[in-house]
Amino acid sequence: MRPDPAALPSTVPERPRGQRMVASSTLAVFLVLFFVSTWQTGFSLSDLWIGTGDFFRFFGRLVPDLSYLPEVWAPILETLQIAYLGTLFGTSLALPLLFLASANTSTDRVTLAVARTVLTVLRSIPDLLYAALLAPILAIGPLPGVVALSLFSMAVLAKLGSETVEAVDPGPMEALRASGAGRNRVIVYAVVPQVAATMTSFVLYIFEINVRASVIIGLVGAGGIGEQLLARLNFFAYGDVSMIIVVIFVLVLAIDALSVWARSRLI
Amino acid sequence: MIEFRDLEVTYPNGVKALKGIDLTIPKGQFVVIVGLSGAGKSTLIRAVNHLVPPSKGEVRIDGRSVSKATGRDLRRIRSKIGMIFQTFNLVKRSSVLRNVLAGRLGHTSAIRGLLGLFTKRDLALAHDSLRRVGIPEKAWQRADALSGGQQQRVGIARALAQQPEVMLADEPVASLDPPTSHAVMSDLKRISREDGITTLVNLHFIDMAREYADRIVGMRDGVIVFDGTPDEATDQAFEDIYGRPIDVEKDLRGAA
Numbered sequence: 001m002r003p004d005p006a007a008l009p010s011t012v013p014e015r016p017r018g019q020r021m022v023a024s025s026t027l028a029v030f031l032v033l034f035f036v037s038t039w040q041t042g043f044s045l046s047d048l049w050i051g052t053g054d055f056f057r058f059f060g061r062l063v064p065d066l067s068y069l070p071e072v073w074a075p076i077l078e079t080l081q082i083a084y085l086g087t088l089f090g091t092s093l094a095l096p097l098l099f100l101a102s103a104n105t106s107t108d109r110v111t112l113a114v115a116r117t118v119l120t121v122l123r124s125i126p127d128l129l130y131a132a133l134l135a136p137i138l139a140i141g142p143l144p145g146v147v148a149l150s151l152f153s154m155a156v157l158a159k160l161g162s163e164t165v166e167a168v169d170p171g172p173m174e175a176l177r178a179s180g181a182g183r184n185r186v187i188v189y190a191v192v193p194q195v196a197a198t199m200t201s202f203v204l205y206i207f208e209i210n211v212r213a214s215v216i217i218g219l220v221g222a223g224g225i226g227e228q229l230l231a232r233l234n235f236f237a238y239g240d241v242s243m244i245i246v247v248i249f250v251l252v253l254a255i256d257a258l259s260v261w262a263r264s265r266l267i
Numbered sequence: 268m269i270e271f272r273d274l275e276v277t278y279p280n281g282v283k284a285l286k287g288i289d290l291t292i293p294k295g296q297f298v299v300i301v302g303l304s305g306a307g308k309s310t311l312i313r314a315v316n317h318l319v320p321p322s323k324g325e326v327r328i329d330g331r332s333v334s335k336a337t338g339r340d341l342r343r344i345r346s347k348i349g350m351i352f353q354t355f356n357l358v359k360r361s362s363v364l365r366n367v368l369a370g371r372l373g374h375t376s377a378i379r380g381l382l383g384l385f386t387k388r389d390l391a392l393a394h395d396s397l398r399r400v401g402i403p404e405k406a407w408q409r410a411d412a413l414s415g416g417q418q419q420r421v422g423i424a425r426a427l428a429q430q431p432e433v434m435l436a437d438e439p440v441a442s443l444d445p446p447t448s449h450a451v452m453s454d455l456k457r458i459s460r461e462d463g464i465t466t467l468v469n470l471h472f473i474d475m476a477r478e479y480a481d482r483i484v485g486m487r488d489g490v491i492v493f494d495g496t497p498d499e500a501t502d503q504a505f506e507d508i509y510g511r512p513i514d515v516e517k518d519l520r521g522a523a
Contacts, residue, residue, distance in 0.1 A: 175357075177318070179370055189358065
């Protein structure tokens with residue numbers, strides 16, 4: 001008969017000290033950050049509870065005013081146009097840049113480093129900040145919105161694109177280089193066919209993001225439905241506000257569904 | 268004529284792949300280079316079109332130095348050198364015809380090339396190349412829809428569309444089955460004969476080297492250890508090149 005395993009002396013070594021330290025110190029860091037953050041922001045569950053009454057009273061007034069609907073169409077169209085133009089310009093700017101920012105298609109190492117740095121800096125600034133900075137310069141309206149979305153889309157798309165380009169099969173590139181084709185022709189014939197579907201999918205995804213973003217940047221004066229939303233909110237016209245919210249909700253859902261469908265057909 | 272003069276290649280990681288190669292290949296000769304993996308066969312072939320830059324010495328084609336050429340001059344020399352690869356290196360998502368036309372890029376102006384405006388002559392050359400490798404009906408299929416042997420034929424057609432004077436083939440049959448390997452090698456040999464193309468082929472297999480080569484060059488550790496006719500390349504000679512007894516399983520491809 002085999003002896004009871006529990007009675008045998010353990011042959012498994014004790015868990016290394018280092019591993020135990022990592023686990024307990026991670027927990028400690030989480031707890032410290034939690035207490036510091038709640039204390040400094042004044043987050044309080046009891047305040048949240050007291051606020052629920054006001055919250056529901058406010059929601060009660062959020063009944064969409066259907067008579068306001070006709071006035072929503074023009075600004076919502078403007079929002080869509082801002083998103084469309086931002087995506088179009090951003091894509092056009094990103095296309096040449098992303099090949100300079102990819103190690104396997106760039107002209108030389110200095111260009112590669114400069115292109116990557118420029119993209120990282122541009123990407124680190126949120127589109128909302130671009131819009132807020134540009135609105136006073138370019139006058140309130142759709143123009144700063146388009147520029148803000150173009151810059152941000154370009155930076156994000158060039159980054160995603162260069163990662164895709166760097167992952168292509170290098171074989172066809174070598175073959176065309178060996179046949180005497182120059183850099184641009186190698187890109188067009190050996191790289192573009194390999195990344196075209198993925199890139200189109202990225203562009204659709206960026207458009208999806210830009211529709212949402214163009215609503216938000218309207219709040220800082222960059223045109224579209226966001227600007228309208230802020231104006232009605234300042235007039236306490238909650239019926240109008242909720243009508244706008246409903247329209248935005250339906251629009252974003254529709255664009256998302258359309259984009260998901262289109263992307264599923266691509267790859 | 269291809270001339271290697273005291274050619275040395277050292278890779279950035281310090282590996283000395285070629286240690287002083289002197290070799291002259293007359294126009295139209297069909298040369299098979301044999302040797303174990305790591306012997307320097309691939310480096311030797313890639314030095315011909317400067318895909319690998321030499322650290323010493325040079326390669327000359329018809330008296331012109333490939334190793335000293337840069338930019339436009341290098342591209343012009345390369346446009347006359349066809350190359351075939353073990354893994355075919357086709358653009359899988361593009362059509363067969365577009366892959367073959369890509370072979371014309373070195374002969375096409377930048378604007379025409381970028382816009383895809385190939386001339387009637389380019390198209391005719393592409394179709395003729397496909398006909399010569401026996402797959403004209405595949406022109407509009409996607410490259411990845413073809414079998415391995417057919418894909419390698421597209422690779423040959425792409426090189427043929429260049430109207431090359433030199434053809435380089437780096438292990439062209441290593442990913443193919445024996446009958447297909449023989450078919451591809453016969454195509455290469457026939458085309459070399461018909462067009463007088465100087466051809467350099469890397470091969471692993473002794474029997475195929477003997478069957479197709481005008482001349483066999485054996486390499487070991489970056490130097491040439493054998494240079495002779497197929498008749499001179501006896502089993503003993505191959506054992507010297509490989510530095511080990513012949514392994515029937517690994518070193519023979521078998522008949523078609």
